[in-house]
Amino acid sequence: MTGAQREMSFYESGNGHTGILSWVLSTDHKRIGLLYLFSMFSFFFVAVILGLLMRLELIAPGPSIMTAESYNAMFTVHGVIMIFLFIIPGIPAGLGNFMLPLQIGARDMAFPRINLMSWWFYMTGAIVIIVSLFTGGGPPDTGWTFYVPYSIRTGTNVTLAVFGVFLLGISSTLTGLNLVTTIHRLRAPGLKWFRMPLFVWSLYATGWVQILATPVLGITLLLLMMERLFGFGFFDPARGGDPLLFEHLFWIYSHPAVYIMILPAMGIVTEIIPVFARRTIFGYKAIAFSSLSIASVGYLVWGHHMFTSGMSDISRVIFSFLTFIVAVPSGIKVFNWIASMYKGSIKLSSPLLFTVSFIFLFSLGGLTGLIIGALATNIFVHGTYFIVAHFHYMMFGGTAFAFFAGIHYWFPKIFGKMYREKPAITSCIVLFAGFNVLYFPMFILGLEGMPRRYYDYLPRFHTGHLISTVGSWILAAGLMIMFYNLIRSIFIGEVAGSNPWGGSTLEWTTSSPPPHENFTEIPVVTEGPYRFRK
Amino acid sequence: MNQAFSNQTGNVDNIFLFITVISVVMLAIVTSLMIIFLIKFSRRKNPVATDIEGNLPLEIAWIVIPTILVLAMFYYGWVGFKEMRTPPEDAMPVKVSARMWSWAFTYENGRRSGELLVPLNKPVKLIITSEDVLHSLFIPAFRIKEDAVPGMETYLWFLPDRTGSYDLFCSEYCGTGHSSMISKVVVMPQEDFYAWYKKEEKGGAKGKSGLEILTENGCLECHTIDGSKNIGPGLKGIFGKRVTVVTRGQERGITIDEGYLKRSLVEPGADVVKGYSDIMPSQKEVLPEKEINTIVDYIKDLK
Ligand SMILES: [Cu+2]
Numbered sequence: 001m002t003g004a005q006r007e008m009s010f011y012e013s014g015n016g017h018t019g020i021l022s023w024v025l026s027t028d029h030k031r032i033g034l035l036y037l038f039s040m041f042s043f044f045f046v047a048v049i050l051g052l053l054m055r056l057e058l059i060a061p062g063p064s065i066m067t068a069e070s071y072n073a074m075f076t077v078h079g080v081i082m083i084f085l086f087i088i089p090g091i092p093a094g095l096g097n098f099m100l101p102l103q104i105g106a107r108d109m110a111f112p113r114i115n116l117m118s119w120w121f122y123m124t125g126a127i128v129i130i131v132s133l134f135t136g137g138g139p140p141d142t143g144w145t146f147y148v149p150y151s152i153r154t155g156t157n158v159t160l161a162v163f164g165v166f167l168l169g170i171s172s173t174l175t176g177l178n179l180v181t182t183i184h185r186l187r188a189p190g191l192k193w194f195r196m197p198l199f200v201w202s203l204y205a206t207g208w209v210q211i212l213a214t215p216v217l218g219i220t221l222l223l224l225m226m227e228r229l230f231g232f233g234f235f236d237p238a239r240g241g242d243p244l245l246f247e248h249l250f251w252i253y254s255h256p257a258v259y260i261m262i263l264p265a266m267g268i269v270t271e272i273i274p275v276f277a278r279r280t281i282f283g284y285k286a287i288a289f290s291s292l293s294i295a296s297v298g299y300l301v302w303g304h305h306m307f308t309s310g311m312s313d314i315s316r317v318i319f320s321f322l323t324f325i326v327a328v329p330s331g332i333k334v335f336n337w338i339a340s341m342y343k344g345s346i347k348l349s350s351p352l353l354f355t356v357s358f359i360f361l362f363s364l365g366g367l368t369g370l371i372i373g374a375l376a377t378n379i380f381v382h383g384t385y386f387i388v389a390h391f392h393y394m395m396f397g398g399t400a401f402a403f404f405a406g407i408h409y410w411f412p413k414i415f416g417k418m419y420r421e422k423p424a425i426t427s428c429i430v431l432f433a434g435f436n437v438l439y440f441p442m443f444i445l446g447l448e449g450m451p452r453r454y455y456d457y458l459p460r461f462h463t464g465h466l467i468s469t470v471g472s473w474i475l476a477a478g479l480m481i482m483f484y485n486l487i488r489s490i491f492i493g494e495v496a497g498s499n500p501w502g503g504s505t506l507e508w509t510t511s512s513p514p515p516h517e518n519f520t521e522i523p524v525v526t527e528g529p530y531r532f533r534k
Numbered sequence: 535m536n537q538a539f540s541n542q543t544g545n546v547d548n549i550f551l552f553i554t555v556i557s558v559v560m561l562a563i564v565t566s567l568m569i570i571f572l573i574k575f576s577r578r579k580n581p582v583a584t585d586i587e588g589n590l591p592l593e594i595a596w597i598v599i600p601t602i603l604v605l606a607m608f609y610y611g612w613v614g615f616k617e618m619r620t621p622p623e624d625a626m627p628v629k630v631s632a633r634m635w636s637w638a639f640t641y642e643n644g645r646r647s648g649e650l651l652v653p654l655n656k657p658v659k660l661i662i663t664s665e666d667v668l669h670s671l672f673i674p675a676f677r678i679k680e681d682a683v684p685g686m687e688t689y690l691w692f693l694p695d696r697t698g699s700y701d702l703f704c705s706e707y708c709g710t711g712h713s714s715m716i717s718k719v720v721v722m723p724q725e726d727f728y729a730w731y732k733k734e735e736k737g738g739a740k741g742k743s744g745l746e747i748l749t750e751n752g753c754l755e756c757h758t759i760d761g762s763k764n765i766g767p768g769l770k771g772i773f774g775k776r777v778t779v780v781t782r783g784q785e786r787g788i789t790i791d792e793g794y795l796k797r798s799l800v801e802p803g804a805d806v807v808k809g810y811s812d813i814m815p816s817q818k819e820v821l822p823e824k825e826i827n828t829i830v831d832y833i834k835d836l837k
């Protein structure tokens with residue numbers, strides 16, 4: 001494939017439109033994947049800035065740079081953007097969209113126009129949310145969980161923001177539909193289920209969660225909107241409603257959503273380790289099945305967000321039990337990753353460095369999850385900074401680090417250029433250090449009793465907050481180095497060649513960047529992935 | 535976390551320690567193996583890799599052992615939880631009412647307080663509810679927490695082990711004043727507690743002053759008495775003032791009189807001063823008629 005006559009890449013070959021229209025009207029999964037990546041990282045930066053401002057406010061007790069109202073709006077908007085506009089679409093709609101057809105030897109997704117439509121739903125939802133910040137009663141101040149009855153009574157612009165999230169839900173469901181159908185229908189000849197790359201398995205499990213869980217979010221948010229607009233009384237006890245009903249409905253989606261965020265991240269990690277260790281993955285089937293079992297048992301554990309909610313004691317016990325059960329397959333994956341390094345021939349390039357950072361942070365976050373899963377200790381740490389630390393270890397240390405690993409891994413495929421390795425390594429180290437300085441003190445703060453979503457705090461919590469704020473600056477520096485290195489390399493990086501890492505999966509058999517329909521000839525697959533010796 | 539402040543403190547801390555020790559060991563194993571492999575099998579030291587696709591005994595071991603460990607964690611968490619949910623029969627009941635953004639504690643004999651005063655070495659059962667939105671009662675030193683849900687009663691119990699004063703937080707986000715919804719648990723020697731408990735409310739027959747009532751009930755979290763603006767309208771000099779209010783979505787002008795002040799206390803949503811949110815909880819069931827009159831008189835004189 002790397003032959004003399006270079007094919008026109010999908011950037012160069014036209015699609016009947018020019019300029020920006022050739023992007024926003026394109027049904028090419030690669031262009032849509034890039035649209036997603038570009039829009040997601042733009043929103044990501046807005047939310048990072050909000051996070052930095054929040055940390056700055058908390059640098060000392062007492063008001064520092066903003067009012068309580070602004071702070072409450074900021075943690076709400078930070079959460080809504082990070083969850084609904086960044087991490088949930090994140091890997092599946094960005095890298096997944098780009099890589100899935102390439103990895104299974106297809107020319108596009110199963111429904112290219114639905115794929116474009118889901119990006120449009122995403123953008124419309126995002127714009128509605130942005131409009132909600134500047135109209136009506138101003139930015140919502142409910143937290144990203146929109147808990148009732150507060151979200152019904154507050155005068156801020158909750159209804160419009162919730163409608164935006166509703167649209168994002170449609171987008172996410174459509175993406176899931178596309179992932180699952182594509183994997184079922186468009187695999188290359190010979191690509192049997194157990195020959196698929198494990199990133200594809202993780203997208204398959206993710207797709208099902210998106211299809212089955214997201215409609216519950218849609219219904220919940222519609223009910224909330226109707227209650228706000230017409231006073232229906234589903235949730236507000238003053239009108240005969242039940243606030244616990246909202247919590248159940250909300251977490252029936254939002255817990256499985258955690259797996260939408262983490263499963264594809266695990267998939268990326270599984271993809272990278274064999275390539276840089278030059279050996280097969282350890283326990284292929286165990287990893288594939290653990291994705292499926294996480295996705296299915298994961299539907300049944302939502303109640304662990306409600307151990308102090310007033311829910312019955314017997315439900316709390318059952319949900320705690322199921323939560324511990326779902327911890328096992330995640331553990332299995334970690335052991336498989338480590339075992340896949342054994343007797344390898346390892347080159348610690350930047351994608352692998354991000355990956356091992358991920359494994360450490362994900363393990364630390366996961367193990368603290370055991371403290372949160374056990375009933376007696378949950379009662380203590382629920383609603384404190386311990387939780388804030390835990391989910392940032394999972395979502396940022398976990399998903400985002402794997403996302404960065406994936407971007408470094410597939411960057412040469414996507415852009416046909418190579419970034420500079422040294423700044424990439426530096427950025428990973430700075431990010432890792434900043435991350436831990438920012439979030440580890442939050443575990444301690446939580447154990448000292450610091451509640452979350454506090455605009456102000458007692459002086460005895462000062463030290464932890466101060467260290468954490470300093471960490472936020474280090475983290476920001478790491479992000480700047482990383483993105484500077486990547487963005488400059490898109491334009492002036494060295495030409496990468498079609499397979500710079502010596503990868504063995506199908507995306508590396510076509511040119512970089514790939515041509516319009518991915519492959520000149522659809523490949524025929526004769527063996528499983530990650531084989532580096534014949 | 536080494537001092538026991540209540541029976542629940544040690545209970546929770548033991549389980550915390552159990553899980554943490556196992557977790558730290560697991561993290562140490564995973565991390566050190568990873569680092570060892572990265573060094574030992576680096577491309578320089580090991581130029582040719584060996585393919586290993588699996589190892590059944592090993593894989594069974596790392597499924598079975600973690601399963602046993604997590605089930606043990608589940609079990610101890612459950613046992614500790616049962617202890618937390620089983621108050622003794624003779625526990626002293628205290629009713630807790632949460633609202634934006636203060637706590638009110640009511641004892642069996644009708645004595646009320648904004649701080650939770652309790653006797654040493656006597657079990658206390660808190661019966662918790664909310665008057666408006668969700669809140670959560672959290673006493674870090676005792677390791678306990680439970681949400682305050684409107685229209686529902688939840689409970690907590692504890693047996694305080696040493697005298698002292700401990701923080702009591704709201705740990706469920708409830709709006710602007712969430713981070714100032716802080717009170718104290720004061721554990722007192724039994725004699726001191728009962729002396730306070732049996733004493734006539736301050737001021738005897740004359741009752742409390744308007745300012746005392748406003749302070750104890752958290753009113754001043756939102757309403758200032760120095761004329762400045764806060765979450766709610768300031769109270770200084772408002773009597774006799776002409777203001778625009780919103781009544782069922784319609785704006786109209788009124789003059790603040792005694793009737794308006796009283797209505798604002800028992801039915802705060804009826805006429806909301808323009809520019810403010812309809813978020814004040816009704817004081818109808820909270821304050822006795824007498825105290826409402828005292829507050830109104832106080833505001834009338836607040837020039
Ligand atoms: Cu969850």
Ligand SMILES: [Cu+2]
Pocket residue numbers: 668669670704705706707708709711712713715
């Ligand atoms: Cu609160």
